[in-house]
Structure formats: C-alpha cells, structure tokens
Amino acid sequence: MxxxxxxxxxxxxxxxxxxxxxxxxxxxxxxxxxxxxxxxxxxxxxxxxxxxRDDETVERVKLLTQENGQLRAELGAIKDRLQNVERIVTDSGHMLSHEIEALRDRAN
Known part of the structure; x- marks a missing residue:
C-alpha cells in the first residue's frame, strides 16, 4: 500500500x-x-x-374494554344532560317561566 x-x-x-x-x-x-x-x-x-400474549394481558384488555364501554355510556348521559342545560339556557325567559309554572301546577 x-x-x-x-x-x-x-x-x-x-x-x-x-x-x-x-x-x-x-x-x-x-x-x-x-x-x-x-x-x-x-x-x-x-x-x-x-x-x-399471555393470560394476564388478555384479562387486562378485557377489563379495559369494559371500562371503556362504561365511560362511553356515562359520556352519552352527560351529553344528554348538557343538551338539556343548553336548551334551558338558550330558551327565552318567557318560555322558562311557563315551564316552571307548569311544573309547580303539576306538583300541586
């Protein structure tokens, strides 16, 4: 070299x-x-x-899947409640007072 x-x-x-x-x-x-x-x-x-993949991992995935389903159901219920609250807030005060009076009359 x-x-x-x-x-x-x-x-x-x-x-x-x-x-x-x-x-x-x-x-x-x-x-x-x-x-x-x-x-x-x-x-x-x-x-x-x-x-x-082992039994522990499979069981953990099942538990997480169940928890995910429960959380989705809870989220759906919260969305429904939020829609009702938004409807109440955005309705005119006149309609709201009539609904409150109707509920009072129903209770009596």
Missing part, C-alpha cells in the same frame, strides 16, 4: 469510527426510550418482540 493511501485511510478512520459510534448510541437510546414508554419492540424484520 502506498503511503498516500495509508494517510487517507488514517485520516478517515476517526470519522468512520465516530459515525459508527453515534449510530450505535442512537439505536441504544431509541430502544431505551421505547422500553421506558411502553412501546413494543421490533425484531430485525419488523416482527413484534414485546409484549407477548
């Missing part, structure tokens, strides 16, 4: 080593952040490594 080529290689080696080190450090940091925040890890070909 000629001395000129050797000098070029010796000049590029620190740059290549730095680039490889930065890439590896970035990969390690990305993997750590994914683990820390609960994202699933991927294998070399994109297949999921974590989380694995």
């Amino acid at each position: 000629s001395p000129e080529k050797l000098e070029i290689i010796q000049g590029l080696f620190p740059l290549i080593a730095l680039l490889v080190s930065v890439c590896i450090a970035g990969w390690v940091l990305t993997t750590w952040l994914r683990i820390k925040n609960g994202y699933p890890l991927d294998g070399a070909w994109g297949q999921a490594i974590y989380p694995k």
Whole structure:
C-alpha cells in the first residue's frame, strides 16, 4: 500500500469510527426510550418482540374494554344532560317561566 493511501485511510478512520459510534448510541437510546414508554419492540424484520400474549394481558384488555364501554355510556348521559342545560339556557325567559309554572301546577 502506498503511503498516500495509508494517510487517507488514517485520516478517515476517526470519522468512520465516530459515525459508527453515534449510530450505535442512537439505536441504544431509541430502544431505551421505547422500553421506558411502553412501546413494543421490533425484531430485525419488523416482527413484534414485546409484549407477548399471555393470560394476564388478555384479562387486562378485557377489563379495559369494559371500562371503556362504561365511560362511553356515562359520556352519552352527560351529553344528554348538557343538551338539556343548553336548551334551558338558550330558551327565552318567557318560555322558562311557563315551564316552571307548569311544573309547580303539576306538583300541586
């Protein structure tokens, strides 16, 4: 090998080593952040490594699905109540007073 080529290689080696080190450090940091925040890890070909399916995970998904359904039902009830409140607030005062009097007459 000629001395000129050797000098070029010796000049590029620190740059290549730095680039490889930065890439590896970035990969390690990305993997750590994914683990820390609960994202699933991927294998070399994109297949999921974590989380694995087990009985505990399936049961947890069922519980979360039930809770989601309950919260949706509660949200629907709250929307209905809010519509009634908005209707009462936006109606004219005259209509509101007639409705209140009608309710009083019904109670008596």
